[in-house]
Amino acid sequence: MALSPQWLDELRARITLSSVIGRTTKLLRAGREWKACCPFHNEKTPSFTVNDEKGFYHCFGCGAHGDVIRWMTDQRGLSFMDAVKELASEAGLEVPQPDPREAKRAEQRAGLHDVMQAAQDWFVNNLAEPRGAAARKYLMERGFDARTIQRFGFGYAPGSRIALLDALGRFDEAMLLEGGLRIAVEGKEPYDRFRDRLMLPIQDARGRVIAFGGRILPSQQPSGNDSAPKYLNSPDTPLFDKGRTLYNLHRAGPASRHSHRIVVVEGYMDVIALAAAGIEDAVAPLGTALTERQIEMLWRLVEVPLLCFDGDTAGQRAAMRAVTRALPLLRPGYSLAIVRLPAGQDPDDLIKAKGSTAMEGLLANPSSLLDTLWEHEREAKPLNTPEDKAGLKARLLEHVEVIEHPDIKALYRRELLDRFSAFAYPPRAPFTPHRKFARPTPERLSGHSAKLLRGLVQGGGRDNLASAVIAGLARFPDQIHRHAEALAAFETTDAETTQAINILLDHAETLENRAAVPIKSLESLATPPDQARRYSFLMEDQNPQSAREDLAEAVAMLVERPAIEAALAAATARFEIDPEGAIAEQQRLRQRKLALEERLRQLARQRVAGSTQEDSSPAAVHPAQGEQGMD
CATH class of the missing domain: 3.90.580.10 (Zinc finger, CHC2-type domain)
Structure with a gap:
């Protein structure tokens, strides 16, 4: 069955x-x-x-x-x-009834396993014979000892187009074709796929030979336009799917349970070089970029596999392809880490130059997926103009958008935007006035500006959250630089709020070393009355660091709120042409809106919990009530 x-x-x-x-x-x-x-x-x-x-x-x-x-x-x-x-x-499962077609396919697969093992035995025997001398010389030059050669099953395929057919004549030629060992071309006689190559078996998780990889020997490398590929792998067959196979998994899997890591390198020769140096927990994809299926296979072994690719440009491109494949799949606790080899070196080069200790040192200090993403995009193009920098931000946000897990997506967005802001808006050098003029007092605003801000905040404004954020920024002016980009992108129809934010952004340019003391002419805004006083970051006895963190969250919510409303309107407008998609988008946005309102309530509850009993009014417990644009 x-x-x-x-x-x-x-x-x-x-x-x-x-x-x-x-x-x-x-x-x-x-x-x-x-x-x-x-x-x-x-x-x-x-x-x-x-x-x-x-x-x-x-x-x-x-x-x-x-x-x-x-x-x-x-x-x-x-x-x-x-x-x-x-x-x-x-x-409680019912065993399926026999399926004659599946039984036939299973019998066929079993027969192909016999064919592949017979081919492997023949390749190994060829290596020991006189015709395998060039292959043995190459292995000796690479520094592989007899144990490594035997353990990984090195062999040799002769140069004849029919040598394998003659050697495996007991099998039907159709099976040799189906196993990828021979090639059929219309109008010509079939011929052996692997000729005059150093051979390696590719095995499944149970150690059974399912395919082969062949490396051309340096002495046989053609030149010019007719040059053959350096490495040649079996095609996909009933036994072998290169996107679902990792070379050396049957050895590296057990080793990883002892080392608690799994290392992914570019090719099988890298795997063998690491194993020869005592690093047994390495695998490699087979001629393709790391696939989603392979990433899931790695996560079954460890939560954060190490990707170790060559230090050249091609190696870094391979690393980034793996990063972009992994982003939509990320889930709590599961990610990738990236190891950068020195420029122009592969694992074998590094081990020969500096020993396995140097390789272990690199593996012990990988970069996170987020660090790799940031560094790659920052270095991808020149960043000399505002347009260049805006392009960097757009590329970062494109990566964020493909992440499916909502919490991870939000955290990546916040972390990458924080890094972008620190890069694009670095601290300005301290202001050095001309000696003929008195130094200005940047901790103070002009009388008109200060009066406008007091009127907005103490009068409550049209938007209580906006009033509270403005008061918080006046209390912690060092945070204006941090949120400058988000505030500049904030969309509101309230002209007073827009003007107040612009005043703070302009004033931030004069602050020396991002001064952390409150703006003196606005000290009365530290505890504004009425609704705006509800937020935790305006409490007199609040820990300054905690207050800054709560203020950052309030800024993010202030900016996100109109974006949610705009997206809801757009989803509603799409209803006629895509009702199912529009409804799903509306539901997602409403859930996000409810989550945002709940967080506002939590910020208020923190304020109530830390204040006196007389501050605990009903309005203080429900900050979402009366907020502009939230309902």
């Missing part, structure tokens, strides 16, 4: 591995895993681990490894189908 991979995955997901193993083996909790003395060999110190989240067991002593089905067959001695039936009964 042939069972689909999807059905078997569902069966594994419904069974808790530790509960099955715990029936016959005493398990002890060890963080997120379970530990025990291995049931497959005698030992006194536990080296057997069970991971329910990832669905496997592994012994670091004897190498026993598998899932819940493998446990039932290896430890209980059941046949595969008997194990599946027993587990399905326990999980």
Whole structure:
């Protein structure tokens, strides 16, 4: 009976591995895993681990490894189908009825495994023969010892177009074609795909040969327009999907459970160079950029895989392609980290020049995904003009928009905009007046400006949140620079609010070293009356740092609020042509609007909790009431 991979995955997901193993083996909790003395060999110190989240067991002593089905067959001695039936009964799943077509495909896959293993054995034998001398010389020059050559299964494919066909004549040629070992061209005789190449087997997670990679030998490298590719991989076949396969995963997976990391490099020769230097937890994609499926495979092993690509331009492009693939997939705790190699070096170069210690040092100090994103876009183009800098901001926000998790998206937006503001609006040098003139007093505003601001804030204004933000900025003028860009983009129909914000932005240009003391001519705004006094950042006894953080949040909400209203109006206008999309967008925006209102209430509750009883009026508890544009 042939069972689909999807059905078997569902069966594994419904069974808790530790509960099955715990029936016959005493398990002890060890963080997120379970530990025990291995049931497959005698030992006194536990080296057997069970991971329910990832669905496997592994012994670091004897190498026993598998899932819940493998446990039932290896430890209980059941046949595969008997194990599946027993587990399905326990999980409440019905075993599918036999499907003749799937059975035929399974039989075909089993036959291809035999073909691929036979080809691998032949390649290995060729390497040891006289015709493999050039390949052996190359391996010796690369510094690979006999153990590494044997362990990774190096072989050699002769230059003949029919050598493999002759050697594997016991198999039908159609299977050689389907396995990607030979190529059929219309109007010509089929021929061997790999010729005069150093060969490497590509294996699945169970260690079975499913494809091959062939490297052309330096002595055979053609020149000119007819030059052959340096590396040649098998095509996609019923056994091999390059977007769903990671080279060396069957070795690196168990090693990563000991090192608690997984390292992704560009190619299989990098993997082998690292393994030869003692770094066993490395994998590589196979001729393509890291795919979404491969990223998910890596996250099943560790939460933050390390991407270690060459220090040249191509390597950095590969790193950024992986970053952009990962952004929509990010979820709490799961990300990528990036290791930059010195310019012009790959892992093998670095290890030969400075040893494995230097490589381990780089792996121990990676850059975060966010740092890599920021640095790449900042260095991507010249940033000499305001237009250049605006382009940097636009590129950063384009990346943010693809992030699907709402909290991560908001945090990336805030962090990247903070970095952009610090870069685009650096602190100005202290003002040095001409010696004939008295130094101005930047901590004071002109009488007209101060009068306008007092009138707006103390009179309550049309928008209580805007009044509170203006008062907060007057209290903490060092924050005006930080929020200058957001405030400049703030859209409001209230002319007084617009004028007040412009006054503060203009005044900020005269502040020496972003002065943190309140503007003297506006000290009375530190505790404005009425509605605006409700916010936590205006409390007299509030911790200054906490007040600044709350003020930053209030600025963000002030700016976001009209944007939400505009987006709601746009979604409503789209209803006629896209009703389903418009409704979904309206629901999302309304949820965000409610969340924003709730946060405003929380800021007020903080104020009430820290104030005297007489300040706790009903209006102070519900700041959303009466706010302009929120309902």
